[in-house]
Amino acid sequence: MSGSMFFDVLIVGVMVGAIYTLVTIGYSMVYGMLRLMNFAHGDVYIFGTLLCYTLLTKFQLNPIVAVFAAAVSGGALAALVEFLAYRRLRAAQHRMISMITALGAAYVIQNNSERAWSSQVLPFPSLFPAQPIRVFGQEISATHIVTLVIAVFFIIGFNLFLKHHRLGKAILCVSQDIPTASLMSIPINRIITIVYFMGGVLGVIGGILYSTSYNAISIGMGFRGTIVAFTAAVIGGIGSMSGTLIGGMILGITENLIGVYVSSSYRDSITFLILIIILLYKPTGIMGSVEKDKV
């Protein structure tokens, strides 16, 4: 095992971690706000990614236009799902009810995507140059670097938006305390719609980055994507933005290291084993805070 190979695996791990962070942000925000396990999240962003695939290959659109259109449609779909399947149940007696409608929505989207694109693995075109470039004296594929830079750009951009923009601050308020936020005349429903929309947009961007660096896209990635987002969100600590980054990175890097150095057929099992160990050692996630029962 040479050092340069290790470096290469590490860079790919960081890249995958950054992508996982992107797809986790929407999931974690919704979860932190509404305590809703959004099982449709993965299928929504895979729908957007598949749409991008069609726009790129069939309609030969300019990549920027195609990515933009796909991201906006993914976001719109996420908001639509919230409106149709979750909103009415927000006051339901049991939180698990909306989780099941989320699963229902996931089935509906999955089935539609399957009809439109088949369930095969489709070859997603490369959007970035593949020639190697030298970083720290090591040769690395430019695709990985460009993907990483774009993912990090969106993660930082979104965090700045949350901290400094009026709308971002409103989102943070709602995720802390919905009743109080509504007393401060923050339009709760509109904010929640926006959160779903943005989560969908970031998810689609993550999905496209993943597909273009592996040149593959399939519907099966949807449900796996949901589980990845859930895992990363929980490892890091639900609702915490820095936790999302930590969770995504841990997942991306360990997955790649294990896949290369241990065994690719046990890769996913070991990922889940790490999750179990982290949960047992730190049940609230790395950046999460303990929730106390209130009488």
Place this chain on the structure above:
Amino acid sequence: MQNKRAYVYGGLLLVLIAVPFALSEEPYLLAIINFTIVYAILCLGLNLILGYAGLLSLGHAAFYGIGAYATAILMARHGFGFLPALVISGLLALLMGFVLGLPTRKVRGDYFCLLTIAFGEIFRLVSQAWIDFTGGAMGIVGIPIPNVLGWQITSETDFYLLGMVLLLFTYVTLRMLIASKYGRAFIAIREDELAASVMGINTSSYKILIFSIGCFYAGLAGSYLAVYQTTVTPSNFRLEESCLMIIMVIVGGMGRLEATFAGVALMTIAIEFLRPFAEYRLLLIGAIMILVLLFRPQGVFGDSSFRD
């Protein structure tokens, strides 16, 4: 009153016994009913976990799988009879449930749910990768015909009767459990966990107990599946199966055993009627789930007094 009730139960029992003989010309229909029985056993146990301990388990299929693989390996490779294999399968699932239930002391709510997903996925991946022991993706084939006290179980009718016995055993034991002092503690935990712990109920021990018992029935169902199918493959125990069981329990109504029968029947009928529209099956099932719960959030036969 007591007499009238006995007549109703007796009549119901006669109808249940008569079903396979009335349908002996329709093996396909009987096979569907047999699978429905398996799901009913699984979902009754799951309803105990979900409706009484409030634990969302998305790994129930793994315990189902543990039971199935245990029976398959014991009967096909070590020459065990069906009854000992059935008991061992149930106890093995109970033991694994106990081990997985231990973290409920520390890990709460949704994190526990993730733990069960992780357990289920590890089970499925290991059953695919550990080829020497589990047969890998091909699974285990050639599970012998079960023999219960001299009764050779071969036809669909035989399997129906065997399944019914297991289902009745499940339902009656769960009813007895809920009527006992343990059951009253379960209900107290369900209604208000904090109040129950203040009253001196050791809620975390009870949750582990409930979880292990629920898993025990999953082991029995798996054992039945193994002899019924005569093969066991990892694809029987995917996350989708766990999701389907949760859907059945919630559509029926959490925390009510009888409602589970309705949920299982409703979803099975929906799935079967949608078979001709195979291309749109998932879409229609998803739409049914959303519509049912939008209009009856407590489940079709759920109790509206049950709160989170």
